Amino acid sequence: DVKVTQSSRYLVKRTGEKVFLECVQDMDHENMFWYRQDPGLGLRLIYFSYDVKMKEKGDIPEGYSVSREKKERFSLILESASTNQTSMYLCASTSAGLPSSYNEQFFGPGTRLTVL
Amino acid sequence: SQQGEEDPQALSIQEGENATMNCSYKTSINNLQWYRQNSGRGLVHLILIRSNEREKHSGRLRVTLDTSKKSSSLLITASRAADTASYFCAALRTGYALNFGKGTSLLVTP
Numbered sequence A: 001d002v003k004v005t006q007s008s009r010y011l012v013k014r015t016g017e018k019v020f021l022e023c024v025q026d027m028d029h030e031n032m033f034w035y036r037q038d039p040g041l042g043l044r045l046i047y048f049s050y051d052v053k054m055k056e057k058g059d060i061p062e063g064y065s066v067s068r069e070k071k072e073r074f075s076l077i078l079e080s081a082s083t084n085q086t087s088m089y090l091c092a093s094t095s096a097g098l099p100s101s102y103n104e105q106f107f108g109p110g111t112r113l114t115v116l
Numbered sequence B: 001s002q003q004g005e006e007d008p009q010a011l012s013i014q015e016g017e018n019a020t021m022n023c024s025y026k027t028s029i030n031n032l033q034w035y036r037q038n039s040g041r042g043l044v045h046l047i048l049i050r051s052n053e054r055e056k057h058s059g060r061l062r063v064t065l066d067t068s069k070k071s072s073s074l075l076i077t078a079s080r081a082a083d084t085a086s087y088f089c090a091a092l093r094t095g096y097a098l099n100f101g102k103g104t105s106l107l108v109t110p
Helices: none
Strands: A004-006 A010-013 A019-025 A031-038 A042-049 A064-070 A073-078 A087-094 A111-115 B004-007 B010-014 B019-025 B031-037 B043-050 B055-058 B061-066 B071-076 B085-092 B098-100 B104-109
Touching (some): A004 A087, A019 A031, A019 A087, A042 A073, A073 A087, B019 B085, B043 B061
Antiparallel strands (some): B004 B019, B019 B071, B031 B085, B061 B071
């Protein structure tokens, strides 16, 4: 059974803390993604990675960084957490290939982060 | 940038009825996908329709795509309480990421 796991389901941090969100997939996927989900705004892409040590900015990268040292692991880092980063964070992965044959993204269960 | 916009935002029906959700998108697509999200959970892929397809079925799901109108619809037939969830359409963008709509919240009551 394919799986994407995230390190925490719920996380509470204080303003200014450095926060690490970890995501691991066991499907040998090349592509991995971090989204955040907020009521009324849907899912927005923060960063993605198409290979080890490669990263690309999504639509809302400000205040975030990422790390991909191994193929199966993609980390999202909040350098100095702020209250407006309180959100649900979703990790996903998919295999590479032609866009015309592109299939589904597999999502982790999400991490609900609260920044106080 | 949001690619898809679902309509309606919320839908409430009784078990056994059909549920129809619509999605409009802005730019040309390779394919359009639909995902389901149960409360507070990750998303699960339901069905994908390619740009050269007009209709696709999977169990109780039926998806249509009209590229001339840049719209898609998801029909769930004979709804069950377990279908209660949020439903999102998503279009492929550069880098294999997806542009998601804001979702339709479906409530199926017994």
